[in-house]
Amino acid sequence: MVIPYGSQDITESDISSVADVLRSKYITQGQMVVNFEKDLCDFTNAKHSSVVNSCTAALHIACLSLGVGKDDLVWTSPISFVASANCAVYCGATVDFVDIDIDTGLMSTSALSKKLKIANNNNKLPSVVIPVHFSGQSCDMKKIYSLSKEYGFKIIEDAAHALGGEYDGDPIGCCKYSDITVFSFHPVKMITTGEGGALMCNNKKLKNSIDLFRSHGITRNKNNFISKNIKPEWYYEQIDLGFNYRMTDIQALF
Numbered sequence: 001m002v003i004p005y006g007s008q009d010i011t012e013s014d015i016s017s018v019a020d021v022l023r024s025k026y027i028t029q030g031q032m033v034v035n036f037e038k039d040l041c042d043f044t045n046a047k048h049s050s051v052v053n054s055c056t057a058a059l060h061i062a063c064l065s066l067g068v069g070k071d072d073l074v075w076t077s078p079i080s081f082v083a084s085a086n087c088a089v090y091c092g093a094t095v096d097f098v099d100i101d102i103d104t105g106l107m108s109t110s111a112l113s114k115k116l117k118i119a120n121n122n123n124k125l126p127s128v129v130i131p132v133h134f135s136g137q138s139c140d141m142k143k144i145y146s147l148s149k150e151y152g153f154k155i156i157e158d159a160a161h162a163l164g165g166e167y168d169g170d171p172i173g174c175c176k177y178s179d180i181t182v183f184s185f186h187p188v189k190m191i192t193t194g195e196g197g198a199l200m201c202n203n204k205k206l207k208n209s210i211d212l213f214r215s216h217g218i219t220r221n222k223n224n225f226i227s228k229n230i231k232p233e234w235y236y237e238q239i240d241l242g243f244n245y246r247m248t249d250i251q252a253l254f
Contacts, residue, residue, distance in 0.1 A: 006188030017253045024249075032249035037198075044173030046181070046200035048207035051252060052214055055160045055184030055197035057245040059087035059130075061213035062180045062199055065206055066128055066154045068093050075115070076130035076158070077107045084132055084158050096126070107131045109143040116151050125151055132158040138167035141177035160184035163191065173200045180206070185251075193251035217242030 021027055037049040052058050068074060070092030076084045078097040085095045099111040112129070119125045129148065131139040141157070148155050155178040159165070163183050165172040173181045183189075185196035199210050212219060217240035219225070225237050 008187040008192050014254060018250055021249050021253055026249055028248040028250075029246065030249040032252040033247055036247075036252040040173070040183075040198055040200065044171045044181075044200055046173055046175050047202040048204065049198055049200050050207065050210045050214055051193075051196065051198045051247040052245040053197070053247050053251075054195050054245075055182055055186065056083040056087065057214075057243070058182040058184075058197035058199045059083055059156070059158065060090050061210055061243070061245060062156045062182055063087050063091045063093070063128060064213050065209040066156070066179060068128055072127040073119075073124060074128045074130065075112075075126045077132040077134070079105050079134055080132040080158065081160070084130055087130075088128070093127075098129070104137060105134045106137055106139045107144070109140045109147070112144065113147060116147060120151060126153050128154045128156060130156045130158050132160075133162035133165065133172060136162045136165045138162065138165060138172055141167055145177035154179045157181040160186075160189065160197075163189065175200055175202045179203070180210075185254075191254065193247065193254050196247050196251050212240050213242045214245045215242060216244060 021032060033051060036051055040049040041047065063074065068088060068091040072093040073096060074088035074093045075096050075098050077100060079100050088095045098107050098115055100106060101108040116125065129144065131144055133139060144155060157178045159172050159181050160183060162172045170176055173183065175181050179201065181200040183198045185191055185193040201207055217238045218236050219239055220236045224239060226239060
């Protein structure tokens with residue numbers, strides 16, 4: 001017998017909404033995705049949102065958008081799902097772990113501070129730190145942010161468990177103390193799209209990079225074209241190597 005560790009709540013209204021999308025002109029890359037992204041921004045107070053087909057995809061392109069590559073170090077928590085570390089490995093980076101606070105299960109800021117001092121002396125500082133908001137609790141983001149300014153690393157908040165949570169009076173996902181926050185919409189999370197994830201940020205340039213990686217590295221923005229000749233309206237360019245990490249309208253309407 002399999003004992004489930006979570007159960008989604010799908011209503012008749014949800015089912016009806018799926019049918020409406022299936023009857024519409026767009027079942028992917030349509031208005032439902034745009035609406036969902038706006039709702040996430042309104043809910044978290046972040047300036048930008050990009051929804052994707054999983055939180056693993058969100059973590060991967062978060063690392064890519066922050067420039068993580070084969071010579072980089074990425075630190076995260078040992079108490080998390082494998083994707084929190086795998087996202088850096090996908091980029092060719094080396095992963096290491098910061099010990100947790102035994103009382104909370106969250107990344108210990110004292111352990112992080114000590115580890116950074118040693119790494120600084122050895123010229124092996126991380127380029128990115130990924131604190132994990134385990135079980136919806138927020139890490140001490142003020143302290144982690146302060147350390148990022150001292151040691152020069154970027155921050156990705158893994159908030160897969162934490163949509164709807166707050167930190168110091170602000171919604172988790174507002175990116176006040178991070179470069180990017182990622183959410184999960186797996187069926188055992190607070191809301192579900194079947195599978196799915198999102199990236200939140202407050203930097204327009206970062207948002208553009210995220211959206212490129214999400215959809216094959218393709219752009220229709222004329223300002224980003226390599227070729228500057230006048231082009232027809234249907235024209236697009238691939239300006240980077242991206243992925244098909246898009247979310248469908250069927251998922252986004254949930």
